[in-house]
Amino acid sequence: MVATVHTSPMIQLRRLFRFFGNTKAVNDVSFEVLPGQVFGYIGPNGAGKTTSMRILSTLDLPDYGDALVDGFSVVNDPDRVRKRLGFMPDNFGTYPNMNCVEYLDFFARSYGIVGRDRTKALRHTLAYTGLDKIAEKSIRGLSKGMRQRLCLGRAMIHDPSVLILDEPANGLDPRARIELRHMIRGLAAMGKTLLVSSHILTELGEMCDAIGIIERGQLIISGTVADIKAQLRPHIDVLVRLIAKGEDLGLWLADKPGISHIQASDLVVRFQFASDQPQEQAQLLQAIVQASFPVLEYSSESRSLEDVFLQITTGAVQ
Amino acid sequence: MSQSSLTGASATEVTLQHRICEDPSKLWERLWLWVTDRINPIVVKEVRQSLKSRQFTISFGLTLLAAISWTLFAVSIMVPRIYYVPAGLPLLTGFFCILNLPLMVIIPFGAFRSLASETEDSTFELLSISALSSIQIIYGKMASAGVQIVLFLSALAPCIVLTYLLRGVSLFTILFVLSLTLLFSVLETALALLFASMSRSRMIQNLTSVLALAGLLIGFFAWCSLIISILQEDFLDQAIMSEPGITLAWTFAIATIAGLLGSLILRTASAAIDFPSENNSTTIRLRVFGLVSLSFFWAMYGIAAIKESAALLVLGIAIFILLMFVGSLVSGERGIISPRAQRGLPKTFLGRVFLTWFYPGAGLGYVLIVCLFGAFTGTAAAFSLYFGSELRNNVSAVLGCYLLLCYLAIYLGINRLIMLLLPKELSGRLVGSFALLVVILLLSHLLPLLVAFYAANYRNIDYTAIQSFNIFWTLYELDRADLNAAQVVLTITAIAVFGANLILCTRDVLLVRVALPSRVREDDTPVAPEAVAQPVDPFA
Structure with missing residues (x-):
């Protein structure tokens, strides 16, 4: 439970570079996301979206440049970044012999939430993600949509101020997509900053306050959806x-x-x-x-x- | 700040019936919640998983079955002698062999798989971005293995008590062998975790998985043989009766060294999975320093007690092997002191002179390791000078330690110089550096042998200066051949390699401490409590 009181950008990418051999996965990318904004990160496969998101989530290191979450460098202060950040990767792992509530309980403990705070966080997360009906169901038996909800629940269990969602709507049916969109807008209404990548552009257009389009590792354009449309045509x-x-x-x-x-x-x-x-x-x-x-x-x-x-x-x- | 906190008042409106989500009402439930809140979350998770896993149920059941079967079988073949002849020893031997299988193979390999499967199931990334530190992850896995060790031990405890009641084996022997077995099991588990943490590449993990299993099986058979011989020879009882002080001191020495070694292994494993900018080097190097110092202390005690300096050489070889292994891992470091690590660099000049070597950087680590073994050799020489006339094999032990110092400087130095040429971002640098050292050792031993064989037309060859780089042969010839030429060759080469490495790490030595970023300082500053209005004294 980390309180954030200042109004500077919650996410900042500063001239970020990441190379894999000769491939420039991320090539001089800079942008900012303000508190409470939903930022859509758009690009074709292999554009560098996931790499930038992994760097922001302290899972990878940039070769040059830095990224800041709530003013903390992901390179030099990953511990402080992690307290403020929830990450939902595009493919997330599960543990065998565990049900939904045990899975969330483990991650709540991992974030140092103890006692009644944990039981409250669990109750709220299960209710918010709609998993309360299947709390005791084994994770291995969950559908894709339910797994996505569980992963979102894991990412938000410690009440982070920044959420990074990598392809959250991937593989979901239309109803699940709409529900996910409502959940994301709900999180933004709670004051959380969200960075969302997706291929389903109509979804992003409806739920994002701003977007950035990346291709071949370079950010081509960024701004609000209306500004970009006006700017382009x-x-x-x-x-x-x-x-x-x-x-x-x-x-x-x-x-x-x-x-x-x-x-x-x-x-x-x-x-x-x-x-x-x-x-x-x-x-x-x-x-x-x-x-x-x-x-x-x-x-x-x-x-x-x-x-x-x-x-x-x-x-x-x- | 979020408008609606997840742990805020709104959460209480949600009604969900589940034991984990319910606020504990009874006293014991509150107590249990309080206890589990203070236990490492990994232990809680692993225990929950283990209770549902088939692997644990089967292995625990089979161990119990084996213990009961062995008891019935051994007792039935010893009847009626069992009523008047001490029968505890054969039963105890069997129980230890049964106990060794879970303790030496199943639990360490389970710990290895537990950490390796975090990578395979893509859960490691989720763990690593949580608030759990890498130390908590590794110690959590270790503690989970500890819980299993306790469970298996508690299952066989009645059987072991039975052997004492059947006479023929002393309480000291039972406790000593049991403690040694537990210690070895913990060390094996720590090593298994270290192996599992070395690489996240699927191919290397499969390879290390096979190697770990093979190593554990070899360890199991070797340990069973050792236990059988210890119990059959009965020298423990003789030792405790004749020299109780020295026996207890050795027992304490083994416990302290193994404890520190285990802690070093676990810290190394946690460093291998930690975020690259984190400074783990200082802690690891301090533990290596502590381990070498402790080993040296006990060796000096032992030498003073038994007046045999060959023990010094044996200890020197043991420390040499440890430092070669640690040094190969140090050479695999990325060789960059991150700005985060630079925040903790010593402030004063003296601090920088003496403590900089404990900070990250392959070059600094190399210098520290060589200096550490140099200090060991120097102290050993001073010690042997002091006790000179009283010790046997005095000179050769010190010379052996000196030669080992040269080998350490040469092989680790070359290893580090080659690693400098490889890309810093190369994945699996630690494993690669260790493999490179093995290759360097193989080449430096085999090539001179082949050259000598070729020069002698493939007939028998004698030790010459060309074999100076052959560690085994040179140490073997310590008291047999004239090693002056080898000393000169090794000294010059060691100075050259050490000098080159020292020059190349100048940049790291000159780095200075950097200040904390303002945002971090701001975050660390406690929020001042709001001024509370003081009550006004109406009579003032």
């Missing part, structure tokens, strides 16, 4: 269906500022609008209607996180 695709006068609308739009790539037929007009702000879109629609164009349908589509990811990454592996 500051316009939206608009489709307008009309009863008639589509070509006239095309000509009318050509004179307007911020409109480009107009494709007009008699009944359908497509164009790009240099803003994804709802107010500006509403004003544009109002102007079209006031210009007496018989609008049947107006739709705009902004880009998903997947589009952003595909645009930024090349898919190259090392």
Whole structure:
């Protein structure tokens, strides 16, 4: 139970390098995660996500650079980092001849939680992860989803201020994914800082406050989801269906500022609008209607996180 | 700070029925919780697992069955002599052989597998990022093995008491052999843990698993033979009757040396699994220093008592083997003093001169080990000068120790110089360094022999200066041949290798203490209690 009272970044990667032979698994990666933020760490397989997360979790050492958790270096103060950090690896181990509650009890003891504090932590963790119904079930008999919950429970049993989750939604069915998303948002609401990696980008888009995209060991871009979308493509695709006068609308739009790539037929007009702000879109629609164009349908589509990811990454592996 | 702590008030709202999650209501439950809270969590976990494991049930059951079968068999063949002839000795021999199997093989190998399987099952990483230190992990595994030892011992205790009642064996003999067996079992378990901790590579672990099992089986048979001979010869009773002081002193010497050796082995095992930036070297080196000093103390006591300096050479060889092994592991260190370790470097000039050698770094460790054996040799020489006329084989023992010092400086020095060329991040450096030393020893012994055989047309060869690097042959010729040439060759080579290593570790010697980071200082500073409003005295 470690209290954190200052407001500096909870996670900081400072020019982190990690080489495996000639492979630059992590190559000059720097970013920060603020307290209470959920940071999505995105990248193709072999991009360096797990390596950076393992360094942050004091399971590996960087060749150069440093990483700080709550201001403590993972290289020089791993003991202090571990008290503040819970790590959920993508493949986690279990002990034979143990059930869920014994497993959590062992890790609670390992974090030095004693007496009634431990019984309370166990009760709360089992309830929060939904494992209370199967507390006495052998771990070997658990489904993938339940194992993920157990692993999350293990990571949060000592009430850490930072949680690092490596591919937590991997292999889960849609319901389990939604439940996991709620759990992660719940942890963020408790004030915890989370670093989450995942391949399921739609999930990350919905639950992350900020994201970082890494490829071939290098961080390509980082920031809030909205900022990144705006930065990469500051316009939206608009489709307008009309009863008639589509070509006239095309000509009318050509004179307007911020409109480009107009494709007009008699009944359908497509164009790009240099803003994804709802107010500006509403004003544009109002102007079209006031210009007496018989609008049947107006739709705009902004880009998903997947589009952003595909645009930024090349898919190259090392 | 989290808005809702897991151990906070909200947790009490959750109603979950499970014995582990329930607050203890009865006194004994509260007491039990208090006790288990203070026990190493690994012990609690391993005991829980063992109680459910088939391996423990079967091995414990078979041991009990064997003990009962042996009792019935031995008693039935000794009837009716058993009523009037002392019959304890053969029964005791059998019980010790039965007890030796779990104590010498099953428990140490179980401890080895327990640590190795943490890597195989991917649980080691989860353990290593918990608040448990590497020392707690290793000592927890050791304590779990200790619990099993106690269980097996308690199962056979009535049988051993029976042998005393059947006469023919003294209480001192039973206790001595039992203590020695327990000590050896603990040492074997510690060694098994050390082997298991050496590498996390699956291939090397499989290899060490086979080697460990083979070693344990050899140890089992050797120990059984030793126990049988000790019990049959009956020299323990004779020794305690004729020279009780010396016998008890030797017993105490064995106990203290074995205890310190076991603690050194366990600390080395914990260092092997610890985070690389942690400073484990200082503790290990202090224990090596303590072990050598203690061994030397008891040797001096022994030599003064039996007036035989050959014991000095025997002890010198034992310490040489220990330091060669420790030195090979030291050479495998990454050779970097981490900023974390630099925080603990000595502050004063004198501290830096005398204590820097105890800090991490292969070069510093090498210098310490050579100096330690040098101090041993120097003290042995001074001791033999003092007692000169009273000791037998006086000169050759000191010369032997001096030659061993040269070998230590040469072989460990070369090993360290080669290890310097390998990448610092290479996995399995410790195992690699030990393997490299074995290769260096093999080559330095076999190549001169082959050259000599070739020069003599594959006929019989005599000892010449070319065989100077052959440790066994040189020590064998200590009192037979003229070793002047060998002394010169070894001295020059040792000085050259030691000098090269000393120059290469200059950087480590010049490192100075670094200050604690401000965040660590801030974390260590206790939070000042809020000012409590003092009650106002209405009459002031």
